[in-house]
Amino acid sequence: MRALAWxxxxxxxxxxxxxGTSQQPSLIGKQAPRFVRQDLSGKRIDLAAMNGxxxxxxxxxxxxxxxxxxxxxxxxxxxxYGQEGFQVIAVSMDxxxxxxxxxxIKLKMNFxxxxxxxxxxxDYGGVLGLPITYLIDRRGKVAARxxxxxxxxxxxxxxxxxxxxx
Amino acid sequence: MQPAALAKLLGGQAADKPLVLQVGSRLMFEQAHIPxxxxxxAGSQATGLQMLEGKVASAGKNKLIVIYCGCxxxxxxxxxxxxxxxxxxxGFTNVKVLYIPxxxxxxxxxxxxxxxxxx
Numbered sequence: 001m002r003a004l005a006w007x008x009x010x011x012x013x014x015x016x017x018x019x020g021t022s023q024q025p026s027l028i029g030k031q032a033p034r035f036v037r038q039d040l041s042g043k044r045i046d047l048a049a050m051n052g053x054x055x056x057x058x059x060x061x062x063x064x065x066x067x068x069x070x071x072x073x074x075x076x077x078x079x080x081y082g083q084e085g086f087q088v089i090a091v092s093m094d095x096x097x098x099x100x101x102x103x104x105i106k107l108k109m110n111f112x113x114x115x116x117x118x119x120x121x122x123d124y125g126g127v128l129g130l131p132i133t134y135l136i137d138r139r140g141k142v143a144a145r146x147x148x149x150x151x152x153x154x155x156x157x158x159x160x161x162x163x164x165x166x
Numbered sequence: 167m168q169p170a171a172l173a174k175l176l177g178g179q180a181a182d183k184p185l186v187l188q189v190g191s192r193l194m195f196e197q198a199h200i201p202x203x204x205x206x207x208a209g210s211q212a213t214g215l216q217m218l219e220g221k222v223a224s225a226g227k228n229k230l231i232v233i234y235c236g237c238x239x240x241x242x243x244x245x246x247x248x249x250x251x252x253x254x255x256x257g258f259t260n261v262k263v264l265y266i267p268x269x270x271x272x273x274x275x276x277x278x279x280x281x282x283x284x285x
Contacts, residue, residue, distance in 0.1 A: 118196040129269020
């Protein structure tokens with residue numbers, strides 16, 4: 001049953017949920033690259049410590065219009081699914097922190113936000129366009145990648161399937 | 167300007183080569199950019215437009231300047247339009263914008279055009 005559920009997730013992703021760029025090897029099915037950063041509040045964020053949770057890792061920037069559209073939805077999901085083991089982590093690709101601090105308040109981001117850098121972008125296959133979102137399963141493996149303006153209903157469906165896998 | 171047209175220009179004689187400027191995110195520039203291009207600040211920000219002025223200060227007004235970003239889909243890019251407008255206000259008459267429909271990763275790197283890393 002678990003294998004069937006995983007197959008459904010992969011099928012959904014391959015059906016068009018992830019407009020993956022072709023310039024980098026896909027991370028799908030591989031262990032999500034580990035990173036440790038301090039979030040904007042100073043709290044240590046270690047991706048490895050999230051094992052057991054479904055993680056939505058979102059690369060965004062304050063000047064990215066599609067990003068600003070989907071971030072409030074992610075905040076809603078954090079509220080709705082947090083108790084089930086869902087965790088959003090947002091990585092800002094802004095060059096400066098000041099506008100990020102303002103956006104976090106304006107967009108009511110209720111999850112950790114860390115400042116990104118070129119290395120983190122490289123580790124995740126090159127962040128050469130925004131937004132980019134990864135769904136990472138409870139075992140720490142990358143289950144899906146979404147680039148550009150994404151179908152949030154489909155993303156939520158995939159996320160819920162991952163949450164159902166214990 | 168289409169990516170293939172710019173790639174052809176960049177492979178030509180040095181005297182004909184345009185001044186190529188990235189007017190988007192510095193972090194993205196560090197990850198990948200067009201070889202020979204310079205980072206010129208985010209066009210959506212006043213500080214970015216100031217940096218852009220510095221990058222074109224020594225260029226002739228009829229010099230071919232190609233600006234690009236690729237942070238977001240073409241219709242959503244906040245940077246190229248203000249940068250283009252600013253260059254026109256400065257008197258530059260031969261400014262082109264590189265057409266990147268989706269993002270720099272998909273439409274330049276992913277299509278096999280040359281890319282460089284770092285500052």
